[in-house]
Amino acid sequence: MTRKLIKIVNRLIFRTCRTPYFFIWVPLFCIACGPSSWNNPYPYQESNELVYYDSFSERPKHLDPVSSYSSNEYIFLGQIYEPLLQYHFLKRPYELAPLTAINLPIAIYQDKDGKILAEDSKAEDIASVKYRISIKPGILYQPHPAFAKDKSDNYLYHKLNLTDLKDIHTLSDFDNTGTRELLASDYIYQIKRMAHPRIHSPIAGLMEKYILGLDKFSDELKNIYQIKLNSGFLNLNDHELSGAKLIDKYTFEITLKEKYPQFLYWLSMSFFSPMPWEADLFYSQKGFAEKNISLDWYPIGTGPFMLTENNPNRRMVLERNPNFRGELFPIDGENKDRDIGLLDDAGKKMPFIDKAIYSLEKESIPAWNKFLQGYYDTSGIVSDSFDQAVQFNTQGDAQLTEEMEQKGIKLLTTTTASTYYMGFNMADDLVGGNTERARLLRRAISIAVDYEEYISIFANGRGKPAQGPIPPGIFGYVSDETGINPYVYQWENNKAIRQSVEQAKELMSKAGYKNGRDEITGKPLVLNLDTPAAGPGSKASFDWLRKQFAKLGINLVIRATDYNRFQEKMRKGTAQIFQWGWNADYPDPENFFFLLYGPNAKIDHNGENAANYQNEKFDLLFDQMKSMKNGPERQKLINQIVELVRYDAPWLWGYHPVGFSLHHDWYKNAKPNLMANNTLKYKRINPKLRAEKRIEWNKPIWWPIVIVLFVFSVILLPAFILYRRKENQLISW
């Protein structure tokens, strides 16, 4: 009997293994062995740890703070490197606060004789501006092999040869690490790196204009590098930069050539992060670049986190820096912050999490579904998922759907400090120029293109129609009746209403384009939109745009081209109408007005003035406004500048996107901060609640598979009977 049973079991196993089902059952069995949810992409052991989970869609290009200039890179760099200043996490409008600096630097203005001038002195009287900056003592770098020393205090890894690197493939392959205190000289070293001939720093040109001697320093380094080295380590400490002087161990001085109050904002960006010379030397050694060990891949900072895994093809992992000094959570913020619990952690030591795992998700659908399953703590909302997540109430306010509310998901919205606009090439004969005819044409188009409708159709309502170049939240923006663009809107029932198409047609008639026909030539008016967007995804928006221009009888031709050709057209000034955008570097109107500043014109100066707008009065007012302190006088100038550009209409002002973000109930201290990049340290996670919810939301469901197998069996049963009959028939035949 037993032997028979063994025989049956054996046959069963043998048969199971012979079928393709074997390859399905075994893995499923293996997964079933784990105690967590089957679809959990993370190890079970991590469930109760203070880990923050997020995703990223694009590989960071640069992790060297002097080169990095992209928000998807700042996500990581902001947590690792510490510039001198930071933005206050809670206060609005945005306010700078010291980070490694002891205080906010105060500008000392001097004339050409070295005499100290008052703060409100005229810009032309000021010959130099000095910022003396002291940093906090006792700040340590993260553990790093560049600092590792032997017992005799010699650096262990500063004189490596190719044989030493034989078994080294990543930074973690070095056995020893070390640290050292942050010094003022590290900040000077980084400023000098902007001029390094081997490194591309996007703000080098801008800073050469302001930092004393940086342009000459750049030329000097170029010569030295070409003549002496052309590769390897160039110790920047051996070369003096007149605009950055070391005063003592913790103090240094930066000298600017002219008044530039926005400089303080730059000091809060990663370009001005400290860089130890040891790291520069370490990464410059022969053989390192070939092994992909570089500063662009393995950052070295003093911040709350350090990058312990850099695999941008799969995931990036930040872990708590064991040497971090422990910054305290802010004790003040906006009035409402205390009521909504944003000051519950006031005065507590940060960071609150131990690890942050960012997984690569190239497609938005899997990322969104994993957020709903609780495997990501936060998420944006793509158009595909918008209706599932958000609905608008009768007042037009965005609110979460019932499904989201049941899951305890929270919604945060904020108008971003950016602008998407449609620009006219002012160098174009038809739409550009300073003639009344062209100006009226531009204004008529500005009225006809209904951005309220565009936002509703193409941005799911996530946008605010722009009244000028300055977005809400930036000094100079006026939100009431006086802030509307009178050439496009009128104030009715306490809100801005777009002028009618009839009014736009009237302007067209005045311009000599009655019913969209040129009265001089008699030909219909044809305008061209140059765009790098192509393909079915963009078709709907192009159709919509054609419809908007057609309201005035204008035939809009879409000249779609690849991105490279589009850039070329913009550089050469052969584009006619284009769509463009700008994200603020810092919360100052100067950072938007400079997009229309004459000396920044794209054609002549390869600058950021893509519309090639030229207006002497504008340039004059801009020069005055940019160095002023925020206040009524500056506001007055800003109003004048805004009026000028509204009148000339070099842009259709477009809209300012409203950012929507979601987070789970277990994710705390969430407040949108569009300027700060180092916000991870403020975040708190409740891992217990997260683990519970994940299990609750991800219970495996088997019944559909059982039903499918049953249905298949029923369908195949007659076939099996047929098979048996056929076999028997053949044998008997």
Next chain:
Amino acid sequence: MYALPILIGVNIITFVLFFVVNTPDDMARMHLGIKRVSEAAIVKWKDDRGYNKPILFNGRVDGTKKITETIFFQNSVKLFVFDFGRSDSGRDIGYDISQRMWPSLAITVPSLFIGLLAYISFGLILAFFRGSYVDVSGVVLCVIMMSISGLFYIIGGQYLIGKFLHLVPISGYDTGLNAFKFIILPVLVGLIGGIGASTRWYRTIFLEEMNKDYVRTARAKGLPESRVLYRHVLTNGLIPILTGVVVILPSLFMGSLIVESFFAIPGLGSYTIDAINRQDFAIVRSMVFLGSVLYIIGLILTDISYTFVDPRVRLN
């Protein structure tokens, strides 16, 4: 010997196509970003990567340097000794390929072999029940499945198995044995996505074999239909199947472009797509070259495999 001219030809075509669309200036702008890019930075970028030379012919120098001192020559010659050099962002391409081929193989190898087993089985079943309701409904099902986009299977699979049934992670990847749970869904989706076309193809092959004389003889000898199928039809039907399979074996290294992208698999398929999007010519030309080499190896292997499955074929 035909491999060398093919590789040179592929290299030239890749090079010309790439540089017709992207000039070195365009590549520099793409790498340096959109904001605040100066002409000096573009020149510096090109100098660092050797893109400051003429593309195909250098008229400023003499002799053979007219050819050798060009972007084409400098970038192409090393490929023939499999020195892929460094990507335009500075990474060692050879190292990246060696790291990224394993996730690709983790998906493509099981997909191929499990798929082969399943498709041959289904093909045989349909051939066995030819003309019956099983065959007719099977063929209809195959046609329907063939007509559905591969993207639908991916999104549908993620929704059904990952999101609705909660059986496996929707996307992601891990190393070692932990990779197992991430592989199941892409393999299953690949398997289901290929059922329609492959099963129909195998069914046709088997039916063609079943109409041949030796099968009629076997039946005349009184062999049961199952034995005719498994012993005779399957063995002889393997020749065209093998031809189709062996040729794609080496290219399994290259991974799948869409599957890797949707399932966030860090393989070579997504490596190529990323490089095209970033206009990283160094990676694009390396991957195209590698693809050509693997394809040629596949063709050679196919020729060799004929000798194993068909004794009448001999390599001269």
